[in-house]
Amino acid sequence: MSINRRKFLKMAGISTILGIGGVSAVQGVKNHVEASQVSRNPAALTAKRWAMVVDMSKFKSEEDYQKCINACHLAHNVPHITDNPKHEVKWMWTETYEHAFPGNEDQYRAERFQEMPFLMLCNHCENPPCVRVCPTQATFKRKSDGIVMMDMHRCIGCRFCMAGCPYGARSFNYKNPRPYINESKENREFPTRMKGVVEKCTLCYERLAKGLQPACVEASNGALIFGDLEDPNSAVRKVLSERFTIRRKPELGTGPSVYYII
Amino acid sequence: MLEKAIYGGRRYWVWIFFLLGLISVGFLAYLYQFKNGLGVTGMSRDVSWGLYIGQFTFLVGVAASGVMVVLPYYLHDYKKFGRLTILGEFLAIAAVIMCMLFIFVDLGQPLRVLNVILHPTPNSVMFYDMLVLSGYLFLNLLIGWTVLGAERKEVAPPKWVKPLIILSICWAPSIHTVTAFLYAGIPGRHFWLTAILAARFLASAFAGGPALLIILALIVRKYTKFDPGKEAIQSLGKIVTYCMLINVFFLGLELFTAFYSQIPGHMHSFVYLYAGLHGHNQLVPIMWVSSILAVIAIGLLVFPQIRKNESLLAVACLATFFSLWIDKGFGLVIGGFVPNPFERITEYWPTLPEALITLAVWAIGFLVLTILYKIAISIKEEVVFDKYGEKQIKAE
Numbered sequence: 001m002s003i004n005r006r007k008f009l010k011m012a013g014i015s016t017i018l019g020i021g022g023v024s025a026v027q028g029v030k031n032h033v034e035a036s037q038v039s040r041n042p043a044a045l046t047a048k049r050w051a052m053v054v055d056m057s058k059f060k061s062e063e064d065y066q067k068c069i070n071a072c073h074l075a076h077n078v079p080h081i082t083d084n085p086k087h088e089v090k091w092m093w094t095e096t097y098e099h100a101f102p103g104n105e106d107q108y109r110a111e112r113f114q115e116m117p118f119l120m121l122c123n124h125c126e127n128p129p130c131v132r133v134c135p136t137q138a139t140f141k142r143k144s145d146g147i148v149m150m151d152m153h154r155c156i157g158c159r160f161c162m163a164g165c166p167y168g169a170r171s172f173n174y175k176n177p178r179p180y181i182n183e184s185k186e187n188r189e190f191p192t193r194m195k196g197v198v199e200k201c202t203l204c205y206e207r208l209a210k211g212l213q214p215a216c217v218e219a220s221n222g223a224l225i226f227g228d229l230e231d232p233n234s235a236v237r238k239v240l241s242e243r244f245t246i247r248r249k250p251e252l253g254t255g256p257s258v259y260y261i262i
Numbered sequence: 263m264l265e266k267a268i269y270g271g272r273r274y275w276v277w278i279f280f281l282l283g284l285i286s287v288g289f290l291a292y293l294y295q296f297k298n299g300l301g302v303t304g305m306s307r308d309v310s311w312g313l314y315i316g317q318f319t320f321l322v323g324v325a326a327s328g329v330m331v332v333l334p335y336y337l338h339d340y341k342k343f344g345r346l347t348i349l350g351e352f353l354a355i356a357a358v359i360m361c362m363l364f365i366f367v368d369l370g371q372p373l374r375v376l377n378v379i380l381h382p383t384p385n386s387v388m389f390y391d392m393l394v395l396s397g398y399l400f401l402n403l404l405i406g407w408t409v410l411g412a413e414r415k416e417v418a419p420p421k422w423v424k425p426l427i428i429l430s431i432c433w434a435p436s437i438h439t440v441t442a443f444l445y446a447g448i449p450g451r452h453f454w455l456t457a458i459l460a461a462r463f464l465a466s467a468f469a470g471g472p473a474l475l476i477i478l479a480l481i482v483r484k485y486t487k488f489d490p491g492k493e494a495i496q497s498l499g500k501i502v503t504y505c506m507l508i509n510v511f512f513l514g515l516e517l518f519t520a521f522y523s524q525i526p527g528h529m530h531s532f533v534y535l536y537a538g539l540h541g542h543n544q545l546v547p548i549m550w551v552s553s554i555l556a557v558i559a560i561g562l563l564v565f566p567q568i569r570k571n572e573s574l575l576a577v578a579c580l581a582t583f584f585s586l587w588i589d590k591g592f593g594l595v596i597g598g599f600v601p602n603p604f605e606r607i608t609e610y611w612p613t614l615p616e617a618l619i620t621l622a623v624w625a626i627g628f629l630v631l632t633i634l635y636k637i638a639i640s641i642k643e644e645v646v647f648d649k650y651g652e653k654q655i656k657a658e
Contacts, residue, residue: 084301085306086305086306086307086308086608087301087306087307088307089307095604098605099604099605099606100604102527102603102604102605103526103527129448129449129450132385132386133386133387133388133447133448134383134386135377135378135383135386135388135389135392136374136377136378136380136381136383137381137383138377154374154377154381155370155371155374156369156370156371156372156374156375156377156378157300157369157370157371157372157374158365158368158369158370158388159310159311159368159370160386160388160444162307162310163310163311163445163448163451163598163599164448164449165450165603166449166450166451166603167450167603168307168308168602168603168604171307172300172307172310172370173299173370174299174300174301174305174306175298175299175301176298176299194371195298195299195300195301195370196299196300196369196370196371197370197371198370249450252449252450253449254449
């Protein structure tokens with residue numbers, strides 16, 4: 001078969017258009033598919049919207065808090081930076097009432113409440129400002145279960161999310177974090193980070209996928225209650241319907257998913 | 263036209279090499295930052311933006327202010343600004359380039375910067391900021407270059423430039439509005455969460471930018487045969503006066519709302535900046551320097567007799583520029599982060615590498631500005647002699 005130049009150009013043109021069209025069609029589909037495993041582990045824990053209740057009455061000593069914090073920080077290779085508090089990286093930590101709930105201070109409140117350390121972590125907001133401001137979708141809310149996720153490989157380190165978060169839940173790697181991770185205790189199943197990216201609690205998505213509770217919940221001896229906020233029969237909803245709980249800065253409309261029982 | 267930039271006297275080359283020296287030092291400092299991370303700066307978990315983003319914010323204002331000479335000339339046919347428009351447009355180009363560099367040096371992972379284009383995110387204000395800034399840079403380059411090129415050939419600029427000029431006039435306020443939205447839409451940062459922020463930004467920009475332009479025009483007249491025009495400078499002086507007054511008025515509005523309502527969150531940042539909070543007062547001296555400079559500037563500017571004296575006008579413009587540079591290039595950003603969301607205080611002060619990098623970015627801006635001004639002025643000296651009806655000052 002012989003083709004002349006005109007025919008050749010026609011074919012080339014059509015295949016180019018099809019090619020471009022095909023690529024954009026694939027792109028379109030790709031944008032609707034969430035990053036996930038090839039097939040879900042049948043044992044994986046799932047929910048429509050994960051939430052946590054912190055039962056302060058069950059934290060008796062400093063050690064109880066430290067157990068949760070250590071479990072989290074070891075599971076995620078969070079660097080332990082002590083030489084400069086400005087460069088601190090933390091996913092879970094404690095604050096006293098006046099700092100955890102600023103604007104609700106009351107000097108006459110019983111002393112034990114004033115000094116009680118509250119466990120702080122990312123609130124996995126229903127309407128997260130960090131996700132709204134991120135210019136690359138490196139931080140995003142997972143559609144399936146509402147976890148506010150962090151893609152440390154996409155993050156450009158602009159720190160807009162740190163300005164955006166009203167809960168101070170985000171840390172930036174001001175230096176290479178790897179020398180600050182105890183090598184003997186390193187969790188080889190969770191990646192370490194490089195300098196220049198933001199990180200925070202991701203509600204142990206990697207453990208949920210294997211059917212495990214978040215590390216802090218597991219270590220808390222029942223002080224942290226974890227479950228699906230949209231399931232009326234979940235452990236979380238049961239507690240919320242029985243006990244008086246508060247959330248941090250609910251007036252900002254972020255819809256925090258972490259509740260506190262005092 | 264670029265060839266004009268490679269012919270210059272001794273003074274020109276000394277200045278160019280001085281700037282190149284600053285750039286080299288800053289470049290080395292940047293390599294140090296690149297290797298070790300942003301920990302080499304004074305920024306922290308609590309104050310996560312610092313001098314870089316402050317300078318970026320301030321310079322977007324300088325870039326936008328080019329419109330203050332372009333608008334009267336093209337929309338109101340105010341001929342006196344004819345010689346200033348190119349200086350305004352080229353200043354805008356240099357300022358936008360500095361803005362982009364300040365964003366770049368602030369990134370933790372600079373090599374991933376193209377992720378902003380690869381994963382466009384229309385809900386992020388940063389995305390729009392990238393669009394409006396690059397658009398504004400493109401418009402100013404195209405317009406400035408075309409109009410100057412036409413002038414060089416002594417022909418009228420092509421017709422298609424006019425709609426682009428109108429577009430750039432509308433575009434200018436947008437770049438600073440979007441920059442204000444970076445801050446003003448963030449919940450939980452009381453200092454920034456104010457509807458008047460964009461208006462404040464524009465007022466301070468239209469005072470600070472033209473103030474810088476007046477100083478540049480005076481330098482140009484002193485060292486070259488090109489005179490941007492005495493009356494043009496006086497008109498710009500009026501613009502600086504009004505905008506500076508509006509800027510101070512807007513700041514007063516913020517102070518009233520904060521201190522009459524007595525809502526602690528609204529007062530804290532102001533108290534920290536101007537008086538110190540819980541014993542933390544590192545920024546108090548420079549904030550007062552800024553305020554005193556503003557008072558001096560206004561004191562000199564409001565009286566026409568004083569303003570008409572060009573040396574005093576220059577002093578007033580320098581005071582305006584540095585007052586706003588401290589207020590917006592530093593206080594505004596740091597104030598928003600102090601106190602932090604836990605109402606704790608972490609202070610911030612730039613480190614030496616951070617200062618050197620900042621200086622280098624300014625040097626790059628001035629290098630671009632020098633080259634562009636050299637080209638523009640060489641052409642003006644050749645062909646627009648006495649074109650605008652006002653007698654050109656003859657050198658020698």
